[in-house]
Amino acid sequence: xxPKNRREKLLSQLNDGALVxxxxxxxxxxxxxxxxxxxxHSDFWYLTGFKEPRAIAVFSKEHYTIFLRKKSPxxxxxxxxxLGIAKAVQTLGASQAYPINDLKHKLPQLIANATTLxxxxxxxxxxxxxxxxxxxxxxxxxxxxxxxxxxIKDDNEIVLMKKAADISAQTHQxxxxxxxxxxxxxxxxxxxxxxxxxxxxxxxxxSVVAGGKNxxxxxxxxxxxxxxxxxxxxxxxxxxxxxxxxxxxxxFPVNGKFSKAQRQIYQIVLDAQxxxxxxxxxxxxxxxxxxxxxxxxxQGLINLGILQIGEDLSQFxxxxxxxxxxxxxxxxxxxxxxxxxxxxxxxxxxxxEPGIYIRKxxxxxxxxxxxxxxxxxxxxxxxxGNSVLTKAIVKEIDKIEQLMRLK
Ligand code: GLY
Ligand code: MN
Ligand code: MN
Numbered sequence: 001x002x003p004k005n006r007r008e009k010l011l012s013q014l015n016d017g018a019l020v021x022x023x024x025x026x027x028x029x030x031x032x033x034x035x036x037x038x039x040x041h042s043d044f045w046y047l048t049g050f051k052e053p054r055a056i057a058v059f060s061k062e063h064y065t066i067f068l069r070k071k072s073p074x075x076x077x078x079x080x081x082x083l084g085i086a087k088a089v090q091t092l093g094a095s096q097a098y099p100i101n102d103l104k105h106k107l108p109q110l111i112a113n114a115t116t117l118x119x120x121x122x123x124x125x126x127x128x129x130x131x132x133x134x135x136x137x138x139x140x141x142x143x144x145x146x147x148x149x150x151x152i153k154d155d156n157e158i159v160l161m162k163k164a165a166d167i168s169a170q171t172h173q174x175x176x177x178x179x180x181x182x183x184x185x186x187x188x189x190x191x192x193x194x195x196x197x198x199x200x201x202x203x204x205x206x207s208v209v210a211g212g213k214n215x216x217x218x219x220x221x222x223x224x225x226x227x228x229x230x231x232x233x234x235x236x237x238x239x240x241x242x243x244x245x246x247x248x249x250x251x252f253p254v255n256g257k258f259s260k261a262q263r264q265i266y267q268i269v270l271d272a273q274x275x276x277x278x279x280x281x282x283x284x285x286x287x288x289x290x291x292x293x294x295x296x297x298x299q300g301l302i303n304l305g306i307l308q309i310g311e312d313l314s315q316f317x318x319x320x321x322x323x324x325x326x327x328x329x330x331x332x333x334x335x336x337x338x339x340x341x342x343x344x345x346x347x348x349x350x351x352x353e354p355g356i357y358i359r360k361x362x363x364x365x366x367x368x369x370x371x372x373x374x375x376x377x378x379x380x381x382x383x384x385g386n387s388v389l390t391k392a393i394v395k396e397i398d399k400i401e402q403l404m405r406l407k
Pocket of ligand 3: 236237247248249376
């Protein structure tokens with residue numbers, strides 16, 4: 001669906017007299033006059049296709065008005081060309097376009113005929129003067145409508161997600177093949193930086209490249225330690241393509257061969273992941289994968305004597321089994337409907353990412369200490385079950401070992 005159709009679909013669900021106001025992200029200052037690379041707000045990008053900072057869209061069934069930066073020859077010397085007002089109507093399909101600084105003068109006119117204002121109070125950046133213009137209007141949150149739309153991916157969105165999955169999968173395989181003891185985590189992280197750049201895509205999130213005990217730190221991003229012979233390496237890394245993310249984790253031995261203890265833990269996680277993926281289908285309740293994965297992990301750890309019956313699993317498995325994936329890596333969309341866990345629908349994409357993390361613990365046989373394993377794939381719900389978008393990357397023990405022999 002193109003942004004115009006998305007706006008129409010959104011408006012068709014709102015009251016007559018609805019007016020939508022949506023802004024993009026602010027630019028983020030790093031220091032001095034240096035900014036972080038700009039990434040548009042996903043809601044704004046989804047509804048407008050416009051990727052410049054400092055822009056606000058206001059639309060109803062009658063008009064689509066965009067406020068954006070004026071062209072400025074002085075600024076463009078530093079920052080490059082921007083779209084400007086003159087080209088905005090045609091390029092963005094707007095009915096009218098104005099400089100962003102005109103918002104406060106134009107808004108009273110635009111809201112005059114509106115009965116309900118829809119905007120997201122948290123992400124919509126409006127200054128106080130503008131908020132005052134809206135005073136007294138009936139306002140409603142946009143998210144329940146907009147995020148429900150974003151949750152169901154159409155064919156074009158799936159093409160982008162598949163492309164992101166393919167580039168990330170190829171890069172994970174490169175990383176597996178290039179890993180060896182003595183390298184540093186950042187050297188493996190740089191394979192992702194280089195291959196994503198080479199494909200002209202962005203990281204969807206900061207890579208986790210965690211050798212040995214670092215794999216037990218869930219959000220480890222320092223990526224600065226040496227890789228040791230005999231340790232596992234956990235890599236959670238993925239790119240986004242035109243704003244659509246992939247989110248993949250693989251765990252493999254630094255020296256290419258799983259030890260017995262690593263193999264035992266890895267196989268439990270893999271069994272849990274395969275069983276969780278298997279139950280993802282149209283109509284299944286979204287809590288099922290976590291329930292299935294947790295049961296398998298619990299039983300597996302009890303069988304190895306790592307967990308005692310009645311003990312809390314969360315000391316070894318402390319996160320969920322998946323989340324929605326889309327323009328945001330932890331994508332929008334409710335997990336509940338009418339106060340109940342909702343069911344999968346065709347076009348949703350979820351991650352499936354069980355794990356086991358065993359820190360040093362005197363109650364556990366030391367052969368299991370510092371083993372952290374997570375396996376994460378991206379799964380699309382289809383008419384006849386599901387499709388694993390990230391299946392190009394190996395995850396069975398013998399296939400990983402075989403790939404790592406092909407250096
Ligand atoms: N990469 C973030 C996550 O797996 O949720
Ligand atoms: Mn994830
Ligand atoms: Mn991840």
